[in-house]
Amino acid sequence: KQEVTQIPAALSVPEGENLVLNCSFTDSAIYNLQWFRQDPGKGLTSLLLIQSSQREQTSGRLNASLDKSSGRSTLYIAASQPGDSATYLCARSNDYKLSFGAGTTVTVRA
């Protein structure tokens, strides 16, 4: 049972194109919304954390927005590179535990 939905499940783009990854969640009473990256055979790396009082966070080429009222978050990756190829997971927290989406698998073609 997933309370968090990510669309699309997979995405393939040419190098240099901007990426837009979507995440929706059903419960607006959240502490924070986090975006993670997962490489094959590896654990999760935290990319961005947006607190419930914030609307967006930025780190380098990454920008994540949060709209609690509509239950949505979007991760933007500017000027994609082959090294950005990975699975991106969003997770919401309303206490100490994280509820994850199934992820979006991104392939950036050189």
Place this chain on the structure above:
Amino acid sequence: GAGVSQSPRYKVAKRGQDVALRCDPISGHVSLFWYQQALGQGPEFLTYFQNEAQLDKSGLPSDRFFAERPEGSVSTLKIQRTQQEDSAVYLCASSPGGRPSAKNIQYFGAGTRLSVL
């Protein structure tokens, strides 16, 4: 400094065997979490420790699953009488804070991939 370390990285078990998975959290981290990730899915919460106290075990699938953190650092997830449906990646995460906070980031280990034949 060292991140979250999990061992073994891979485990193959015959159905019915007991297995033990180990997690070494980041030194000084108060909170420790176990998650189960099935193929093609996001991680699902299993259990949560604050120091040595197991505050939430609501995600454990059955009474065959048991977790402990006796000294508030290293944790072990034990699965008794393994079944094929237990095959998954088991992820451990730690967090410095002991109370729920909007700022708490969980740091994940690389996981243990369990295959039950």
